[in-house]
Amino acid sequence: MSRNFTNLLIEDDIAIVEIDHAPANTLSTACIAELREVFKCLANDDKLKAIILTGAGRFFVAGADIKEFIDALGDDQKGLAMATAGQAICNEIESMKKPVIAAINGACLGGGLELAMSCHYRIAVSAAKLGLPELQLGLIPTFGGTQRLSRITSTATALELILTSKQLNGDEAKEAGLIQLVVSPEDLLPTAKTIAKAFVDGKSMTSITRAVECIIQGANESLVNGLERERNNFAELFLTDDAKEGVHAFIEKRKPLFKHT
Structure with a gap:
């Protein structure tokens, strides 16, 4: 443009x-x-x-x-x-x-x-x-x-x-x-x-985007709705490759190699 x-x-x-x-x-x-x-x-x-x-x-x-x-x-x-x-x-x-x-x-x-x-x-x-x-x-x-x-x-x-x-x-x-x-x-x-x-740096965009969304949207809605958004996003992250990589990297005491998926 x-x-x-x-x-x-x-x-x-x-x-x-x-x-x-x-x-x-x-x-x-x-x-x-x-x-x-x-x-x-x-x-x-x-x-x-x-x-x-x-x-x-x-x-x-x-x-x-x-x-x-x-x-x-x-x-x-x-x-x-x-x-x-x-x-x-x-x-x-x-x-x-x-x-x-x-x-x-x-x-x-x-x-x-x-x-x-x-x-x-x-x-x-x-x-x-x-x-x-x-x-x-x-x-x-x-x-x-x-x-x-x-x-x-x-x-x-x-x-x-x-x-x-x-x-x-x-x-x-x-x-x-x-x-x-x-x-x-x-x-x-x-x-x-x-x-x-x-x-x-050193973080997954799959979790960064969800964290930003929860904070910003939560500021404009009730605590009940904000907590629901938070737990749903948390649960969805368990389906991502980056969560698997992050958890395994922590257990294996190494830096995670996130693919942002």
Whole structure:
């Protein structure tokens, strides 16, 4: 596929997706559509084990493309279409069965923060700015921000950050529980790659994908349903070649040679 808003780099079994929409990597309708296509391709690539999402230049994503809002004023159906597309890409990233790491290199605002919150793990540089300023436009976060922020942090923190439009730097975002790690700019991608490898190296993708599914889906369903999903996935793994290999390798005190089947 031709790409106008993203760069894709494959290193071994890790994909690095870089949003590149100058000057501020805003999420226009076309950019969102391209991102959805990119992640669809990555989801279907059995050779890839993990994904890193970052931004080009000084921005991760500065937000949605506000210029597109002008045409939607007075037309709630156009507003609904924007919200639906934004929620779709965030839902699709969150539902990825391969670990997705957000490497936040700069401003991460509005739709950009909502995109980052849909990733499974988040690291940022100290100088990053994270926030949801939509109320200053007379709007609300609509790519999932009102829902994911409270789930990741707390209801009180979500209310504070959304109602005040406060922006957090990397260290403040870590303290709030919004990101997991703060690093220097030169260490951002190397650290993201190290974390990605720690997630997948020496493990079977048959168990990784099921673990991610159980955690992500379980966060959005009842404990009873989550436990049912967990035990069913556990049972199904006993039918896989990798479980047989992993158990025998442990007993034989050797490293497993997983085939991811």
